[in-house]
Amino acid sequence: MDKNVRLAAGSTPAQDFRPTTMEVGASVTLTPRGGSYTPHWDQVTSVSVIAFTPDGAMVVADLDRGLDLPGGHTQRHERSPEETARREAWEETRILVEDLASIEVIESDYFGPDDLTYMIIYAARACHLAPWTPGDDESRGRLLMAPETFLARYTAGDRDLMTHLVTTARAHFDQAIPAE
Numbered sequence: 001m002d003k004n005v006r007l008a009a010g011s012t013p014a015q016d017f018r019p020t021t022m023e024v025g026a027s028v029t030l031t032p033r034g035g036s037y038t039p040h041w042d043q044v045t046s047v048s049v050i051a052f053t054p055d056g057a058m059v060v061a062d063l064d065r066g067l068d069l070p071g072g073h074t075q076r077h078e079r080s081p082e083e084t085a086r087r088e089a090w091e092e093t094r095i096l097v098e099d100l101a102s103i104e105v106i107e108s109d110y111f112g113p114d115d116l117t118y119m120i121i122y123a124a125r126a127c128h129l130a131p132w133t134p135g136d137d138e139s140r141g142r143l144l145m146a147p148e149t150f151l152a153r154y155t156a157g158d159r160d161l162m163t164h165l166v167t168t169a170r171a172h173f174d175q176a177i178p179a180e
Contacts, residue, residue, distance in 0.1 A: 015077070029108070031108075032107075035103040039120075046074060047081045049122050051093070051097050051125065052123070052170075053126050053129070056147075058145055059142060061092040061143075068157070070091075070092035070139075072088045072091075082122075095142070096126070099124060102120055105120050121169075129142075147166050150166065
């Protein structure tokens with residue numbers, strides 16, 4: 001299920017481990033490798049989190065590009081994708097997460113076919129929702145919604161891929177032992 005996508009304009013913060021600057025409209029191939037695939041940490045460029053509240057609602061970030069998963073680039077000081085996942089969940093939605101489970105690893109040829117990189121997508125439980133503070137830089141807000149509502153409103157990227165990710169994350173927790 002390789003996907004060719006065209007890139008939109010992006011930023012290159014100095015703290016990002018592998019800044020991504022590429023011509024707008026350049027083509028990139030994204031290839032899902034499965035949640036059990038474990039790339040070397042130096043090859044991981046971004047991480048996203050599909051977080052669920054105890055009642056099954058998804059925690060969604062309201063970003064400039066639309067509703068999306070909390071997530072973003074790995075940073076130089078971080079030592080694991082789980083650390084990135086926890087930071088991004090906090091920055092974009094002001095939640096703490098637990099029970100992180102890798103549900104998909106997406107390979108990217110963004111830097112070329114001889115320099116493959118990876119995005120890791122985690123399912124997680126939202127264990128604490130802090131108050132939202134207006135004016136936070138990372139997003140405009142946090143929304144809680146049913147997964148079906150999120151998918152119906154999602155316009156920030158590839159809908160088929162997002163449906164796969166949300167369905168897989170939901171199935172992970174449907175099969176897992178319930179949280180106490």
